[in-house]
Amino acid sequence: MHSRILEQLAALEETNAVKILFACESGSRGWGFASTDSDFDVRFVYARPASTYLSIKEYRDVIELPVDEVLDINGWDIKKALKLFYKSNAPFYEWLQSPILYKETTDLRQTLLSLMDHYYSPRAACHHYLSMAHNTWTNDLQGEQVKLKKYFYVLRPLLACDWIAMGKGVAPMEFKDLRTTIEDNKVQKAIDELLIVKMKADEKSVWHADPRLMDWIGEKISTLRAQSAEFQDRPPIAIDSLDAVLQKYVNV
Template sequence: MKERIRQELNEIEKNFDVKILYACESGSRTWGFSSEDSDYDVRFIYIYKKDWYLSIDQRRDVIELPVSNLLDISGWELTKALRLFRKSNPSLFEWMYSGIVYYEQYSVMEKMKQMIEKVYLPAASLHHYLNMAKGNVRSYLQGDEVQIKKYLYAIRPVLACQWIEKYKTVPPVEFSLLLEKMIREGVLKNEIRQLLTRKMTGEKLEAGHKVHVINDFLDSEIERLLVYTKSLAVKKEDPTPILNQLFRETLDEVWEN
C-alpha cells in the first residue's frame, strides 16, 4: 500500500503540475485505533509554480482523488495550509505530527514546526475539538442504543481539550498517549481500553447499549469545557508576516531550478 500511495502522489505531481511538499497518514491509523480493514487516509500539502499565484482569479486550492477501495487521498495548496496554520487548525497540526509520513521534501514543514509557539492559539484548537466532541455525542450517542464506535471519536477530542487545558500545547496525535495522561486508573479508563481493544481487533462496534460511565464522563466534561473556553484569550501577535515570508522562501526553494 505504501508503494501504491507513493505512485499516486507521483501521478498527482505530473497531472496537476505541482510539487508535493509533505504527505502523511491521518485519521484512525495515526490515532492508534485502526483495524486491519481500516481505510488509508492520505493527506498532503503541495505548491504550484510561481505563475499560478500571479493571477487576478482565485483558483481551487484543494486536490482530491476519487475515493477507491481502502484509499482516500486529498491535499491542500500551501497558502491554504498556512492560513489554516494561522488559525491553529487541529487537522493541520495532526498532519504535521502524524506518526506515518509517506513523503517529505524541502524545509517548509520543519520551519512550520519551529514557528508553533508564535502561531499556536490554544483557544482556537480547543473550540474545534470541543465542537467535534459535541457533534459526535449529539449525533450518535443519545438514547439507550448508540453507535458504539463513535465513543472513541467523541472521547478523543475531549481528551485533546483536556491536554490543551493542562499544557497549552498541541495535543499528541496518539489516542493511547492522551488516554494514559488524561484519565486516571479506574472504571472509566478500563471501559475505554476495552472499546479500543475491540475496535483494533476488527469488531464492527455498531449499534449497542449505552455505556453509562462513558456518557457521564462526556456530558460532564463537555459542559465543564464549555465554561472553561470562555476564560481563554484568543488573541496573539499576528503571525501573517512570518507566514508570508515562509511562503515566499518555499516558492523560491522549490522552483529555483
C-alpha cells in the same frame, strides 16, 4: 498499500503540475485506533510553479481524488495551508504531527512544527475540538447500541480539549498521548477494553452504552464548556515568518 499511495501521489503531481512537499495519514490510523477495515486518509501539502503565485489567474487551492472504500486522498496548496496554520487550524496542526508519513521532500513540516507554539490559539483549537465532541455525543451516542468508532470520535477531541484546558499547549495527535490526562482508573479500563474490541472490529460494529464512559463524557463536556468560555482570543501575530515560508517553498 504504501506503494499504491505513493503511485497515486506521483500521478497527482504529474497531472496537476505540482510538487508535494509532504503527505501524511490524518485519520484513525494516525490517531492510533484503526479498525480492521479502516480506510487510509491521506493528506498532503503541495506547491505550484512559482510563477502561478504571481498571476491574476485564479487557481484551485485543493486537489482531491474520488473517495473509495480504501483511499481518501486530498491536499491543500501551500498558501491555503499557511493561512489555516495562521488561524490555528486544528486538523492541519494534526497533519504536522502525524506519526505516519507517506512522502516528505522538504523540511516544510519541521519548519512549521517549530513555529506551532507561536501561532497556536488555545481558544480556537479547544472550541473546534469541543464542538466535535459535543456534536458526536449528541447525535451518535444516545442510544443503547452505538457505533463503536463513535466512542473514539467523542473521546479523542474531548481529551484534546482537556489537554488544552490544562495549559499543556498544542494537543498531540495520537490518542495514546491524549489519554494520559485521564486520572479515573475506571475510565482508563473502559477505554482499554474498547480499544481491544475496536482493533478487531470493522467500521460498522456496534457496542453497548458503557455507563463508565457515558457518565464521564457527559460531565467532562459540561466542565470543558465552562472552562473554554473563559479562554481569551490570541493577540494579533505578525505573518512575516509565514510569508518567508511561502516564498521559500514555492521555489523548491
